[in-house]
Amino acid sequence: MRDVADFAPLLLHWFSSHARALPWRRDYDPYAVWVSEIMAQQTQMDRVVDYFNRFMARFPDIGALAAAPEDAVLKAWEGLGYYSRARNLLAAARIVQAEHGGRFPADFDAIRALPGIGDYTAGAVASIAFGADTVAVDANVLRVLARVCDIDAPVKEPAGKARVLAVARSLLPPGRARDYNQALMELGALVCRPKNPDCQACPVADVCQARHLGIVADRPVLTKTRDITPLLVATGVLFQAGRIFIQKRLPAGAWGNLWEFPGGRIEDGEMPDAAIVREFAEETAFATEVAAKLAVIRHGYTTFRVTLHCFLLRLPGHAEAAPLPAPVLTAAQESRWVLPGELSGFAFPAGHRKLIDQLANSLWIL
Ligand code: SF4
Incomplete structure (x- = not known):
């Protein structure tokens, strides 16, 4: 671009x-x-x-x-x-x-x-x-x-x-x-x-x-402000041994068959970093820990205004030379461990694509 x-x-x-x-x-x-x-x-x-x-x-x-x-x-x-x-x-x-x-x-x-x-x-x-x-x-x-x-x-x-x-x-x-x-x-x-x-x-x-x-x-957004529903969402970039974990969404629903970083809604009273560890475990069975906060991305679509809290995650105790683990998927049909440079070859929802654009400028992760 x-x-x-x-x-x-x-x-x-x-x-x-x-x-x-x-x-x-x-x-x-x-x-x-x-x-x-x-x-x-x-x-x-x-x-x-x-x-x-x-x-x-x-x-x-x-x-x-x-x-x-x-x-x-x-x-x-x-x-x-x-x-x-x-x-x-x-x-x-x-x-x-x-x-x-x-x-x-x-x-x-x-x-x-x-x-x-x-x-x-x-x-x-x-x-x-x-x-x-x-x-x-x-x-x-x-x-x-x-x-x-x-x-x-x-x-x-x-x-x-x-x-x-x-x-x-x-x-x-x-x-x-x-x-x-x-x-x-x-x-x-x-x-x-x-x-x-x-x-x-x-x-x-x-x-x-x-x-x-x-x-x-x-675009353009034509909906009146009062009709907008705010959504708080957490998402995690699990980065291990030089690779990033991504999963392919189920066919039904919004963004069906697109790829994504796991994550989901932040519950009432929940902190975003706690939400992403919980969501990741629910969707993949991976026990992760937050290594850093990457970004807060605001993104509007249809009648929603999404605030996306984005975290860098690690697998604690995982030896770098050890094989990367396989997930137990509950919210996706398929997953991959990809190199950062391969992310551009997958179709992501707009909020995640914005995150990838920001990651491209974060040389420390690549
Ligand atoms: S590429 Fe962008 S500016 Fe050009 S026609 Fe499509 S939406 Fe409009």
Whole structure:
């Protein structure tokens, strides 16, 4: 998997050859960009292009729009729906005409102050029309970045949205916001679709966490926070004679037939390190001891928010040269003692895959 620092270069390279030839992209005139952004809210792009071309023919610049009677603007909007957009467009054009000398303002705050313009549209116009280093996070961008960066909070809740915004800003290459924002939206519209994303053809697949973890269907998280069920789980990496114990889950249930490190729910009042020794004994009959705490991994899936306490385990008294013992499996169909470098060849649930990624950076265990 490549570093997320490669995300923007890969995205921009793809956009340079896959950008749709949309009329407002010819010269990025601010008036045209603004009209297109307002029309694109709640409307499919194919329909936007037809309406946009007719609208621009009827009202070719801000002056023409500002001077138009409202009935004429509504008529040009007929069939697009959400008519407050048309009324706000007209009101904003008159403000631009009266207060900005007919020139669309370039400053984010001045754009944001116009009727019908929120954070997204202000960011989009400021970046696409004027090249300002602002982000523009719409539903497409929320979805793409929640998948690429494995954001496991509901993206329509303030906390989740704030995480996406922070990621969008951190990945924005200075001076390239025009293409970066459009490329993100384009990727969401054409490749990283809500259903059936085309990961095979995706230009950022090598940096996409959700794809790496096999949880694309779980991202973005849309469930409201109040519906989330917290789960406390302990898991153990039993490391003995240079090998790690893994087991293959039973076919039924969540993650059936995937491989895992043994473990399970932490019971009420139980300490995580006690829970993993108990779980390991129940699932394998191995009497283990905790050698170290490896990590606490937080991971969301469907309606659960899992806190995974991860431990390094040993078999006390086991001589390094002695054969590795066979388990008595109660919660798995098969087991292996594998070399650390072999873990990448097995399919693990996302939480365990995250743990493996962290182990890869823990040279002391390898
Ligand atoms: S790899 Fe798949 S999930 Fe990830 S960004 Fe690309 S299309 Fe979306």
